[in-house]
Each structure stands twice: as C-alpha cells, then as structure tokens.
Amino acid sequence: MERFEFRVPSFELRSGNPKPGTRNCESMMDIIVLGLSHKTAPLDLREKLHFSESELPEVLEAVGACGQILERMMLSTCNRVEAYAVVDEVETARRFLVEFLAERGKLPHETFESCLYLLKADQALRHIFRVASSLDAMVVGEPQILGQVKAAYGIALEQEATGVILNNLMETAFHVAKRVRTETGIAASAVSVSTAAIELAKKIFGDLKGRSVMLIGAGKMSELSAKHLLADGVGSVIVANRNFDRAVELAERFHGRAVRYDDAKAEMVRADIIISSTGAPHQILSKADLEDIVIQRRNRPIFLIDIAVPRDIDPTANEIDNVYLYDIDDLQGVVQANLRERQREAERAEALIDREVSQFVGWLAGLKVVPTIVAMRQKVESIREEELRRVFARLPDLTPEERQAISSLASSIVNKILHDPMTELKRQSAMKDGHLYVSVLRRLFAIRDE
Amino acid sequence: MELILSYVALLLYLAASLGYMGSLTARHRRLLRTAGILARSGFALHTAALGVYLYQQGRPPATLAEWLSFYAWATAAVYILTEVRYESKVIGSFVIPLVVILLGTSAALPKTIESLAPPLKNIGVWAHVILTLLGNAAFALACCGALMYLLQERQLKSKHPGVLFHRLPSLNLLDDLCHLALSIGFPLLTLGLLSGALLAFSAWGSFLTWDGKQIWSIVTWFFYAALLHGRLAGGWRGRKAAILSIIGFCGVVFASLGANLVIRGTHAF
Numbered sequence: 001m002e003r004f005e006f007r008v009p010s011f012e013l014r015s016g017n018p019k020p021g022t023r024n025c026e027s028m029m030d031i032i033v034l035g036l037s038h039k040t041a042p043l044d045l046r047e048k049l050h051f052s053e054s055e056l057p058e059v060l061e062a063v064g065a066c067g068q069i070l071e072r073m074m075l076s077t078c079n080r081v082e083a084y085a086v087v088d089e090v091e092t093a094r095r096f097l098v099e100f101l102a103e104r105g106k107l108p109h110e111t112f113e114s115c116l117y118l119l120k121a122d123q124a125l126r127h128i129f130r131v132a133s134s135l136d137a138m139v140v141g142e143p144q145i146l147g148q149v150k151a152a153y154g155i156a157l158e159q160e161a162t163g164v165i166l167n168n169l170m171e172t173a174f175h176v177a178k179r180v181r182t183e184t185g186i187a188a189s190a191v192s193v194s195t196a197a198i199e200l201a202k203k204i205f206g207d208l209k210g211r212s213v214m215l216i217g218a219g220k221m222s223e224l225s226a227k228h229l230l231a232d233g234v235g236s237v238i239v240a241n242r243n244f245d246r247a248v249e250l251a252e253r254f255h256g257r258a259v260r261y262d263d264a265k266a267e268m269v270r271a272d273i274i275i276s277s278t279g280a281p282h283q284i285l286s287k288a289d290l291e292d293i294v295i296q297r298r299n300r301p302i303f304l305i306d307i308a309v310p311r312d313i314d315p316t317a318n319e320i321d322n323v324y325l326y327d328i329d330d331l332q333g334v335v336q337a338n339l340r341e342r343q344r345e346a347e348r349a350e351a352l353i354d355r356e357v358s359q360f361v362g363w364l365a366g367l368k369v370v371p372t373i374v375a376m377r378q379k380v381e382s383i384r385e386e387e388l389r390r391v392f393a394r395l396p397d398l399t400p401e402e403r404q405a406i407s408s409l410a411s412s413i414v415n416k417i418l419h420d421p422m423t424e425l426k427r428q429s430a431m432k433d434g435h436l437y438v439s440v441l442r443r444l445f446a447i448r449d450e
Numbered sequence: 451m452e453l454i455l456s457y458v459a460l461l462l463y464l465a466a467s468l469g470y471m472g473s474l475t476a477r478h479r480r481l482l483r484t485a486g487i488l489a490r491s492g493f494a495l496h497t498a499a500l501g502v503y504l505y506q507q508g509r510p511p512a513t514l515a516e517w518l519s520f521y522a523w524a525t526a527a528v529y530i531l532t533e534v535r536y537e538s539k540v541i542g543s544f545v546i547p548l549v550v551i552l553l554g555t556s557a558a559l560p561k562t563i564e565s566l567a568p569p570l571k572n573i574g575v576w577a578h579v580i581l582t583l584l585g586n587a588a589f590a591l592a593c594c595g596a597l598m599y600l601l602q603e604r605q606l607k608s609k610h611p612g613v614l615f616h617r618l619p620s621l622n623l624l625d626d627l628c629h630l631a632l633s634i635g636f637p638l639l640t641l642g643l644l645s646g647a648l649l650a651f652s653a654w655g656s657f658l659t660w661d662g663k664q665i666w667s668i669v670t671w672f673f674y675a676a677l678l679h680g681r682l683a684g685g686w687r688g689r690k691a692a693i694l695s696i697i698g699f700c701g702v703v704f705a706s707l708g709a710n711l712v713i714r715g716t717h718a719f
Contacts, residue, residue, distance in 0.1 A: 299687045300685075321689050
C-alpha cells in the first residue's frame with residue numbers, strides 16, 4: 001500500500017522530548033463535505049454560489065481563515081458547489097462555511113440552507129469517491145467531472161490548503177475513479193442518439209476508417225450526424241438533396257461530393273452508412289429498392305439511419321440480410337437500453353466504492369491512533385530515564401561499560417514490553433471497535449488527554 | 451505422467467472457459483485477462499502432455515480418445531493465434547468451451563492401446579494426421595466465429611441490443627475471422643485428404659478404401675469448396691455464410707465421431 005505514506009513514529013527510544021506542534025488528534029478530527037448539487041438545489045441557486053477556477057485561490061484563502069478547518073479544497077462545477085475539509089469541530093466549521101457561502105453569493109443563508117448537505121466521516125468519503133467517479137453526476141458516467149475535481153485539487157495543493165489526510169483522500173479518489181472507469185461499464189455505452197448511431201455503426205463495420213457516409217436531405221440533423229461520423233474516422237461524405245445548391249454547399253463543408261437527388265439510389269451502392277432526413281411526405285426507398293442495392297453491393301452490409309418524420313425508408317427493409325435499418329425511435333430505444341445498462345454497472349461501481357471507503361476508514365483510524373502511541377512512548381521513556389538516573393546516582397563507581405550495559409538492558413526491556421501491545425493497537429485501530437482499545441489503553445496507562 | 455498433465459490442462463481450460471463466459475455477462479477486464487492466462491497455461495501443459503505422449507509412443511494418435519485430445523490442442527493453438535491477430539479475447543468465450551468439450555470427451559473415453567496397421571508406419575501418416583487436424587481446428591474456429599456472428603447479427607436486427615451487443619466484436623471482424631479460418635482450413639483439408647489418398651495407395655494399392663470417414667470427409671470437402679467458392683465469387687457473406695459454416699462444422703464433427711460407426715474401414719476410429 002504505497003499510497004498510505006504516513007509513517008507511524010517508531011518505538012526506538014531516543015529522545016524524550018515531545019515534538020512541538022504535534023496536532024492534538026484525540027479531538028474530533030473529521031472529514032466533512034458541505035455543499036449543494038443538482039440533486040438538492042435548482043440551477044438559479046447553483047449559479048449564484050458558483051465560482052470559477054480563477055477565483056479558487058481567494059476562496060481557499062478565505063475559507064482558511066477559520067481556525068477549525070485544518071485542510072480544505074473547494075469544488076465548483078455547473079452541477080455542484082462543495083467544500084471538502086478536514087475539521088477539528090464540525091459545527092463551527094459548518095457555520096463558518098455557510099456564512100462564507102452566503103456572503104459570497106450575497107444571499108441570506110435561510111434561502112439556501114435547506115438545499116445544503118453536510119456529510120461526515122465515511123459518508124463524506126463515499127460522496128467524494130462517487131463524485132470523482134461520476135456516479136453522482138447528472139448523466140452518470142460523464143467524463144468531465146474527474147478533470148474538474150483534479151483541477152480543483154491541484155489548485156488547493158498549490159495553495160497548500162491541503163494536508164496529509166486530504167492529499168491521501170484525493171489521491172485515493174482518483175484511483176477509485178480510474179478503477180470504476182476501467183472495471184465497470186458505466187461510461188462504456190452511448191447515451192445520445194448520435195453517439196448511439198456511431199456505436200451501432202462500429203458494431204457493424206468495426207473500424208469506421210475508409211467507410212463512406214451518404215446524406216439524403218441536407219438538414220441540420222444529418223449535418224450533425226455527419227460531423228460525428230467524420231470525427232470517428234469516416235472517410236468520405238456524399239450529399240444528395242432536392243435543392244442541389246444546398247447539397248453542394250454542405251458537401252464542400254465536409255470535403256465531400258454532392259450528387260443530384262435523382263442519382264441518389266445509384267450512389268447508394270457506394271455508401272456504407274446512409275443518413276436519410278428528407279422532408280418528403282412519402283417513403284423514398286422501398287424494400288425492393290434496398291434488395292437491389294444489396295445485390296449490387298455484393299452483400300456488403302449497409303447501415304441506414306432514417307431520422308425523417310414521416311419515415312423515408314420502408315421499415316420492413318430491415319428484414320433483408322446485411323441491411324440494418326434504424327429509425328429515430330429505434331435509436332431512442334438503444335439510448336434507453338444503454339442508460340439502463342449504465343444503471344446496472346453503476347451498482348457494481350457502488351460496491352467497489354464501498355470497499356475503498358472501508359479501506360480508507362482503516363487508514364484514518366490508524367492515523368488517529370498515532371498520538372496515543374506517541375504519548376505512551378513518551379511516558380515509558382520518561383520512566384526509563386528517571387529510573388536510570390536514580391540507579392546511576394546510587395552507584396557512582398560504575399565503569400562506562402557497566403553503565404552502558406544497564407542502559408541497554410532498560411531500553412531493551414521497555415521496547416520488548418511495548419512491542420506487542422503497540423502492534424496490536426495499530427492492528428485493532430483499523431477494526432470497527434478500534435477506539436475502545438485506544439481508550440482502554442489510555443485508561444490503563446493513565447495517559448491524560450492533552 | 452501425460453495423463454496427469456492433460457487432466458490438469460483440462461481443469462485449467464475449464465476454469466478459463468468459465469472466466470471467458472462470465473466476462474460475456476458484464477464488463478470484467480480482470481476476469482478476461484485471468485481467463486486468457488489460464489487458457490495459455492492449460493495450453494502449455496497440454497502441449498507438454500502431448501509431447502510426452504509422442505515421445506513415448508512414437509506414433510500419431512491412433513484411437514478416438516487420442517485424436518480428440520490432439521484436436522482439442524490444435525483448436526486451442528489456432529485460437530491463441532486468433533487472439534493475437536484480432537486483439538479480441540471475447541472469441542475465447544466460444545472456442546475454449548469447445549476445447550473443454552473435446553478434451554473432456556477424450557478424457558472420458560476408455561484408454562485402449564492400439565497399434566498402427568503395419569503398412570501405415572511411414573512418414574506419410576504424420577502428414578495426413580497433422581494436416582487434417584489443423585484443417586479441422588480452423589473449421590472449429592470458423593464455426594465459433596459464425597455462431598458469434600449470428601448472435602451479434604440478431605442483436606443488431608432486434609434493435610434492442612443487450613449485454614451481448616456490447617461484449618461481442620463487430621460483424622465485420624467476425625465475418626473476416628470466418629473467412630480467414632475457412633481460407634486456411636480448406637487448403638489444409640484438401641492436402642490432408644490428398645495425403646490420405648496417397649497413403650492409402652501406398653498401403654493398399656487404392657486411393658479410396660470406401661470407409662465411412664473417407665466418404666463423409668469427401669462430402670464435407672465438397673461442402674466447404676462450395677461455401678468458399680460462394681464467398682469468393684458469389685459475394686456470399688454474413689448470415690447465410692455463417693449458417694453454412696456451422697453446418698459444415700457439423701459435417702466435420704460427424705466425420706470425426708460418427709461416420710466410422712456406420713461403415714467401418716481402414717480408419718481405426
């Protein structure tokens with residue numbers, strides 16, 4: 001686990017002086033998320049509280065003014081405004097953040113307080129992991145959010161607003177997001193009509209390189225679809241339109257070729273993908289037409305996308321071998337099915353996140369046990385030094401070798417006695433009732449809360 | 451020794467095919483990778499087992515059980531080459547279970563020791579066996595590709611693409627795979643039959659001894675010849691070609707297992 005870099009102080013007894021500035025971790029150090037998102041707040045509220053990336057440094061600085069907030073980062077996208085923080089005392093920090101948001105948004109805080117959520121501990125962890133993995137997004141699986149979180153974290157890191165805990169938390173969140181992306185299919189399938197068409201084309205033709213697409217009708221829709229297909233590597237574009245000038249104009253834009261509307265059927269032999277969107281009131285391609293075309297194409301498959309209403313192509317043409325005909329409703333159906341598939345994959349992603357959360361909780365618990373271990377060590381250390389001093393005072397005639405021997409005897413006894421309980425304490429701290437071990441140990445060894 | 455090796459190989463193939471099939475139901479990259487490793491390890495052990503067998507016996511497979519084991523091996527070999535060629539592991543979800551069936555049947559059959567008829571103890575018998583084995587393995591691959599083609603085609607035609615739609619490769623790739631497998635398998639089968647005829651001539655003085663396997667193999671040959679001709683000259687492709695590939699493979703299976711039960715002859719099985 002190289003990610004968990006925080007080192008627990010070793011037990012070697014060297015100097016007895018406590019390091020100054022060690023944070024008092026026995027207090028309620030908590031990870032919190034405070035914010036609002038598309039799930040809780042309407043757009044007009046979100047845009048009032050929104051801040052841009054360039055405003056982030058000053059925002060972070062302002063939030064840093066609160067003494068209770070030890071580590072912080074702020075995230076603002078069009079769907080959410082959130083603060084991720086490590087705080088000493090939750091309520092004070094919450095009040096401060098709400099006040100800050102109210103001031104920045106120039107809103108009385110009653111207006112948005114009901115939209116805010118405050119998440120603590122493992123709920124906060126889960127939320128951060130879900131946001132980074134795009135499970136909390138408006139369109140589950142959309143890829144932009146991870147980049148936005150990374151940018152927000154990058155700025156917080158630059159401003160030195162984060163520390164050990166938040167750094168590790170965000171690194172883990174990015175790792176989780178990557179796992180979700182590669183191990184589940186939440187972002188694998190197309191969820192818009194034009195990407196669904198491309199997905200289908202790829203399942204028919206494999207690579208789209210060198211394939212040709214033909215547009216029948218030069219409307220906005222077909223132009224958009226052609227743009228998508230070209231972006232995915234389609235080689236050439238043929239445009240047929242009743243108004244030939246418009247066909248020429250569109251063809252030029254795609255470095256394609258315009259053909260007369262009456263030649264369209266003859267040209268179809270050369271096209272692998274046909275997007276039809278004429279305003280014709282009747283069908284322009286019958287099943288028999290397509291049977292002809294398929295024979296001329298020597299059974300090479302042809303993918304027809306009929307986005308016209310009323311439809312341009314006889315729907316029964318789909319029954320012909322090597323003809324794949326999709327109308328606008330079919331494509332919508334594919335999109336719906338893909339959305340359901342995403343939902344199923346999202347459930348797998350949630351399970352993955354649960355496992356990562358409990359792993360991180362374990363790391364945090366290990367971190368919380370550190371002060372107890374340090375205090376314990378200091379106590380035993382001071383006993384050892386005190387006793388050695390007394391022994392040496394009583395036996396002034398010892399040779400340096402004898403002194404050395406006695407001194408190492410004491411160290412070795414102390415170390416060996418401490419070893420097992422400390423190891424066990426660290427191990428138990430990752431378990432559910434780990435804090436019980438900490439308090440029992442503090443009680444037994446009379447370690448006072450600082 | 452070689453028995454233990456092939457049993458372990460069978461177990462590895464079995465685990466691999468479970469992994470491959472599991473990966474059809476959802477996106478499991480690790481599972482697919484693990485299945486690939488298992489299949490390759492199974493293949494390595496299987497190779498070792500057959501190596502030991504060849505070293506000890508010094509002759510090509512002479513019983514049905516032995517032949518099935520070699521057939522399973524050749525199919526796995528052809529598949530591993532395919533996986534490299536097409537960078538697609540999903541094909542394994544169909545081929546590796548077939549390997550399991552072949553090797554499993556081989557393991558279940560009684561182990562009899564046959565010796566080769568004396569006139570067959572020459573180099574020609576090796577050529578005959580190796581060529582027909584590889585040809586048949588290519589046809590097995592073509593059959594699996596065709597099956598996947600039909601499944602994917604149905605997904606696309608139904609307009610309700612499900613989980614399989616996302617997992618299976620494109621129609622183009624599958625059709626290409628079938629075509630490649632047929633164009634490699636057919637010459638191998640042709641040479642295999644020719645070498646068999648020469649072998650028969652040198653052993654018995656006639657090119658044909660009219661046993662069930664020979665007759666049925668010739669029928670299969672004509673069938674594949676027609677299919678390949680149709681693909682190359684007539685533009686047969688897609689669904690119909692896929693169905694024919696599957697029928698052709700049924701012919702291969704019958705020639706391997708059943709034909710000799712009807713008319714016994716110079717083939718020992």
